[in-house]
Amino acid sequence: xxxxxxxxxxxxxxxxxxxxxxxxxxxxxxxxxxxxxxxxxxxxxxxxxxxxxxxxxxxxxxxxxxxxxxxxxxxxxxxxxxxxxxxxxxxxxxxxxxxxxxxxxxxxxxxxxxxxxxxxxxxxxxxxxxxxxxxxxxxxxxxxxxxxxxxxxxxxxxxxxxxxxxxxxxxxxxxxxxxxxxxxxxxxxxxxxxxxxxxxxxxxxxxxxxxxxxxxxxxxxxxxxxxxxxxxxxxxxxxxxxxxxxxxxxxxxxxxxxxxxxxxxxxxxxxxxxxxxxxxxxxxxxxxxxxxxxxxxxxxxxxxxxxxxxxxxxxxxxxxxxxxxxxxxxxxxxxxxxxxxxxxxxxxxxxxxxxxxxxxxxxxxxxxxxxxxxxxxxxxxxxxxxxxxxxxxxxxxxxxxxxxxxxxxxxxxxxxxxxxxxxxxxxxxxxxxxxxxxxxxxxxxxxxxxxxxxxxxxxxxxxxxxxxxxxxxxxxxxxxxxxxxxxxxxxxxxxxxxxxxxxxxx
Amino acid sequence: xxxxxxxxxxxxxxxxxxxxxxxxxxxxxxxxxxxxxxxxxxxxxxxxxxxxxxxxxxxxxxxxxxxxxxxxxxxxxxxxxxxxxxxxxxxxxxxxxxxxxxxxxxxxxxxxxxxxxxxxxxxxxxxxxxxxxxxxxxxxxxxxxxxxxxxxxxxxxxxxxxxxxxxxxxxxxxxxxxxxxxxxxxxxxxxxxxxxxxxxxxxxxxxxxxxxxxxxxxxxxxxxxxxxxxxxxxxxxxxxxxxxxxxxxxxxxxxxxxxxxxxxxxxxxxxxxxxxxxxxxxxxxxxxxxxxxxxxxxxxxxxxxxxxxxxxxxxxxxxxxx
Numbered sequence: 056x057x058x059x060x061x062x063x064x065x066x067x068x069x070x071x072x073x074x075x076x077x078x079x080x081x082x083x084x085x086x087x088x089x090x091x092x093x094x095x096x097x098x099x100x101x102x103x104x105x106x107x108x109x110x111x112x113x114x115x116x117x118x119x120x121x122x123x124x125x126x127x128x129x130x131x132x133x134x135x136x137x138x139x140x141x142x143x144x145x146x147x148x149x150x151x152x153x154x155x156x157x158x159x160x161x162x163x164x165x166x167x168x169x170x171x172x173x174x175x176x177x178x179x180x181x182x183x184x185x186x187x188x189x190x191x192x193x194x195x196x197x198x199x200x201x202x203x204x205x206x207x208x209x210x211x212x213x214x215x216x217x218x219x220x221x222x223x224x225x226x227x228x229x230x231x232x233x234x235x236x237x238x239x240x241x242x243x244x245x246x247x248x249x250x251x252x253x254x255x256x257x258x259x260x261x262x263x264x265x266x267x268x269x270x271x272x273x274x275x276x277x278x279x280x281x282x283x284x285x286x287x288x289x290x291x292x293x294x295x296x297x298x299x300x301x302x303x304x305x306x307x308x309x310x311x312x313x314x315x316x317x318x319x320x321x322x323x324x325x326x327x328x329x330x331x332x333x334x335x336x337x338x339x340x341x342x343x344x345x346x347x348x349x350x351x352x353x354x355x356x357x358x359x360x361x362x363x364x365x366x367x368x369x370x371x372x373x374x375x376x377x378x379x380x381x382x383x384x385x386x387x388x389x390x391x392x393x394x395x396x397x398x399x400x401x402x403x404x405x406x407x408x409x410x411x412x413x414x415x416x417x418x419x420x421x422x423x424x425x426x427x428x429x430x431x432x433x434x435x436x437x438x439x440x441x442x443x444x445x446x447x448x449x450x451x452x453x454x455x456x457x458x459x460x461x462x463x464x465x466x467x468x469x470x471x472x473x474x475x476x477x478x479x480x481x482x483x484x485x486x487x488x489x490x491x492x493x494x495x496x497x498x499x500x501x502x503x504x505x506x507x508x509x510x511x512x513x514x515x516x517x518x519x520x521x522x523x524x525x526x527x528x529x530x531x532x533x534x535x536x537x538x539x540x541x542x543x544x545x546x547x548x549x550x551x552x553x554x555x556x557x558x559x560x561x
Numbered sequence: 562x563x564x565x566x567x568x569x570x571x572x573x574x575x576x577x578x579x580x581x582x583x584x585x586x587x588x589x590x591x592x593x594x595x596x597x598x599x600x601x602x603x604x605x606x607x608x609x610x611x612x613x614x615x616x617x618x619x620x621x622x623x624x625x626x627x628x629x630x631x632x633x634x635x636x637x638x639x640x641x642x643x644x645x646x647x648x649x650x651x652x653x654x655x656x657x658x659x660x661x662x663x664x665x666x667x668x669x670x671x672x673x674x675x676x677x678x679x680x681x682x683x684x685x686x687x688x689x690x691x692x693x694x695x696x697x698x699x700x701x702x703x704x705x706x707x708x709x710x711x712x713x714x715x716x717x718x719x720x721x722x723x724x725x726x727x728x729x730x731x732x733x734x735x736x737x738x739x740x741x742x743x744x745x746x747x748x749x750x751x752x753x754x755x756x757x758x759x760x761x762x763x764x765x766x767x768x769x770x771x772x773x774x775x776x777x778x779x780x781x782x783x784x785x786x787x788x789x790x791x792x793x794x795x796x797x798x799x800x801x802x803x804x805x806x807x808x809x810x811x812x813x814x815x816x817x818x819x820x821x822x823x824x825x826x827x828x829x830x831x832x833x834x835x836x837x838x839x840x841x842x843x844x845x846x847x848x849x850x851x852x853x854x855x856x857x858x859x860x861x862x863x864x865x866x867x868x869x870x871x872x873x874x875x876x877x878x879x880x881x882x883x
Contacts, residue, residue: 187842190624213625379736379826384716444627519844527823534736534826559623 133167134174139447141454142176144192144199146185147209148437149406149468158467166457173454186212193444200451201458203439204254204468207512210244210440212519217249218441223452238473241506242438245514250438251459254470256404257502258336258433260293260421266321266399270300270308275400275421277495279430288424290337290364293400297323297368297375300399309373316374323375325382325392326365327403328410331529332511332522335361336433337402338426340507342515343525343551349516349558352551354544357426362532363540370536379533404435405499408469414490420498423505432502433511437470471499515551517558524550617851624845633848640852650853652828653836656742660832661809663746668805669798672756679757680764691761698754706815709748710735735819738829745830748815756801763797764790792877799876803868810861813838833857 143163145151150159156179163177178199180188186209192198193216202209210217224231231239231248238252260275267274275296276288283292298309300323307314309323326334335341341355368376377392388395393403394411401407402423411418423432439455441448458464465472466484482496515521528547532538593600618640622633644650678684679691697705712718713734721731734744767790775785791798813834816824822839824831837857841850 190842190845193626194624194628196627196629216625380715380733383710383735384714384718385711386717389711523823523839523843527825527828530821530823530825531827534733559621 132164135167135171138167138171138174139450140176141173141201141447141451142178142199143201143203143454143458144178144180144185144189145203146180146182146188147202147212148182148204148206149409150204151179151181151185152409155467162461162464162467165463166461170457173450175454189213193442196444198442198444200445200447201439201441201455203250204437204470205250205440206435206437207244207510208522210249211512211514213442214245214514214518216443217244217247218443218445218448219247220250220441220452220455221248223441223448224456226449227453227456229452229456234473238436241436249440251456252436252473253439253459254437254465254468255473255503256406256435256437256470257499257505258402258404258423258507259498259502260400260402260423261327261393261407261418262400262421263393263396263398263416263418265396265417266300270399272296272299274419277419277421277498279422279501281422288422290424290426293324293424294364294368294375297400298373299323301373301375309375314373316372319374319377319381320386320397322377322381322387322392322398323400324368325376325398325401327393327401327407328391329403329529330522331362331525332358333433334365334529336507336511337361337423337431339429339431340509340511340513342509342513343521343548344515344555350552350555352521352548352555354548354551359540359544360426362544366532366538366540369533378536379530382533402433404433405471406435406469408485408488413485413488413492413494416492418492419494420496422498423502430505431507432505434503434506436473437468438473471503516555520554521551524554614851614854617848618855620848622847624841624847636848640849643849644852644856649828649831649836650833653824653831653833656824656829656831657810657812657833659742660745660812661806663743664749664809664812665802665805667746667750668753668756669801671750672753672801673760673798675753675757676760676764680761691758694757695754698752700751702752702814703818705751706748706818709744709751709815710819713744713747736826738827741820741826741829745812745815745819748819749812756805759801760794760797763794767793793879795876796878799868799872803865806864806868807861810834810857810864 145159149155159177159179163175167175189198189202193213221231231251234252238255239248242248242250242252262275264274273284275293276283281288283296286292295310300321301309301314301319302321303315304318304320305313305315309316335355335358338357338361341357343352343354343358345351345353365376368374369378377387377398381387382392383390386395387397391410392398393401393407394416396416400421423430425431439458441451441455445451460474462477462480465474465477466481469485470481472478472481485494485496524547528543531543532540619635619637620633621636621639622628626632675694679687679694681687684690712720715721715731715733715736718731718734721734724731732740732744734740771789771793772785775789780788811834812832816830816832816835817838820826820830820835822835822843824835833853834857837850837853840846840853
């Protein structure tokens with residue numbers, strides 16, 4: 056009787072834990088101000104920044120917060136018996152689109168069958184919840200071993216939490232000398248090498264050839280220095296061109312006096328999936344402080360110039376870019392105007408190939424025009440990083456190296472491979488996705504040497520709050536006409552300064 | 562718990578005191594066994610997090626690092642002092658109160674009107690209408706919000722297009738800070754089906770003989786509704802009111818989906834819970850966020866207590882039970 060009772064108690068306890076766990080399933084948190092599509096985030100040279108705050112390490116006590124549990128998409132099928140488990144966390148950058156996940160899973164399964172020294176476990180968390188999930192894993196002392204693809208912003212949100220791969224490469228007898236030092240430098244955060252060059256996404260001008268043909272306008276230049284209609288290809292030239300391609304419901308374009316900016320049916324330009332900082336990249340990289348004074352915000356002049364250009368472009372009588380109301384409307388792709396086929400050009404980074412029908416839209420790429428004689432295309436670059444709290448860093452590096460060097464993994468994310476030997480295969484893959492379009496990928500290659508330095512996701516004091524303040528400012532510009540921009544710049548600068556001063560540690 | 566009269570047990574069965582004690586102990590053990598699922602769940606997933614929240618509220622713990630001694634400092638009541646001067650919290654409280662001030666009355670009146678409608682014996686196809694009005698509340702809130710994001714779009718939303726047909730310029734629902742909260746209230750109306758069903762059940766429990774007697778005494782329809790129906794369904798109204806206030810303070814998902822983490826436009830959709838989410842999961846300030854969670858608990862508790870105090874005097878419970 057006693058024994059039966061104990062058995063029953065044990066069974067009830069087990070059942071209760073299972074039932075309670077099921078009943079407290081986490082709520083899926085909604086989207087952030089980031090683009091609806093899971094665009095990769097970035098890498099690029101950071102500016103000199105203060106020392107890292109804290110490093111994630113060691114054993115757990117109490118996991119403090121409710122969180123989203125990472126979904127194990129591949130449990131290690133095909134692993135060699137006794138192979139140590141290496142967890143790969145996807146979510147901070149690209150790689151969480153429903154179409155991409157099966158490809159990642161297939162790659163993991165293939166990889167696990169191809170070697171015997173590691174058993175790779177894939178975990179995927181939808182981008183908006185991924186920060187929360189990773190924080191909880193770190194807080195519980197059980198971080199993943201590899202995180203990525205991840206860009207600058209994702210890494211900076213866990214500043215100080217990444218392992219330096221230089222000693223890990225040495226431990227694996229892997230030489231970094233084969234990489235372009237500039238690309239390696241891209242992947243240094245605060246002086247620490249946190250990854251290997253993997254996927255690069257330079258900024259370009261995507262354009263809709265059909266809309267140019269309809270307007271009987273020549274396509275924009277594909278080579279740096281080429282003229283457009285006999286004039287230098289500058290942002291002013293692009294602006295004039297965009298106005299000609301912006302049309303109201305009566306067929307008037309934005310250069311005409313009768314143009315009705317309340318009833319626009321086609322836009323000439325869109326700053327694709329940008330926030331307050333990313334959109335400034337073509338005007339030259341900058342950070343909102345001077346030198347090492349991390350207590351006083353200074354809005355860079357190029358930011359002011361670009362924001363003014365943008366603001367006039369969406370609200371002026373001859374508007375040629377969509378404001379928030381237009382951009383979020385169904386006629387303009389519900390937040391993705393170029394994909395609607397009703398927008399002629401967009402400046403964005405080449406990860407944007409994820410987000411429109413490359414076979415359906417008749418499209419190509421043009422070079423980014425210079426600003427005041429200086430060309431800055433902007434660039435994003437994703438990599439894989441190893442959390443400092445990973446308990447198996449040497450093996451994690453070995454697996455990470457395999458991932459970066461593999462010819463099949465890179466194309467899943469649409470980035471130009473950091474490894475030049477893999478690039479032709481990448482272009483062939485993109486050609487296959489582009490239907491009858493013949494896309495000039497040489498444009499993207501030509502833009503690679505023109506990154507925005509400092510990068511548009513570079514560190515700044517009180518990073519997440521400052522980023523949030525700048526994005527709130529961007530939203531205000533996009534939704535409110537009649538602003539006194541200079542006054543707004545001043546308000547933002549004051550707000551950032553307050554945030555810098557309130558930063559917990561520098 | 563049911564009390565056992567030992568004397569009667571002994572007397573009826575003839576068992577000794579020690580046998581009775583064993584029986585009582587065994588019954589207690591079995592009682593605890595059957596309670597254990599709830600007890601374990603309560604301790605692990607309710608009490609422990611509550612205690613952790615109180616503990617964290619006195620620390621400066623940052624969610625980016627492992628939760629262990631050395632990774633946080635005790636800051637006393639600094640987090641509590643900070644909340645009183647945080648402009649974002651004050652703004653978020655304002656937005657939440659503004660939302661609740663509209664949503665609570667609407668959440669009482671609209672479902673009551675629907676319930677009266679679908680309870681009317683003059684309505685043809687009552688069951689069909691009951692189903693139709695209830696159906697939206699079955700939809701996941703995320704899906705409903707995304708649908709309304711399109712419906713209320715300033716350029717292409719059909720509400721503004723309908724208004725344009727009669728030459729009324731539609732509001733810029735999600736771009737104009739003045740219209741963002743009313744737009745969220747419109748979305749909230751989408752899910753009144755639950756409250757309608759509860760009110761419908763209440764209406765159907767109103768004794769017809771009382772209404773008939775009032776009719777014979779010459780009471781008009783309005784008088785019958787106001788002096789008989791409303792008092793008799795007041796417990797149901799009170800229940801909906803209580804839930805409405807609590808839900809108003811906890812409003813989060815639609816605001817997050819529409820306005821993002823910044824509560825766009827210009828903080829107009831930054832509800833208290835959204836600000837709490839930002840502090841905890843975007844800015845990783847777990848200590849400060851814990852204070853926000855506790856303050857929300859206190860506010861909700863005060864509101865509920867005030868309502869129950871008021872309800873004891875104003876709500877009619879048949880049989881005198883309160």
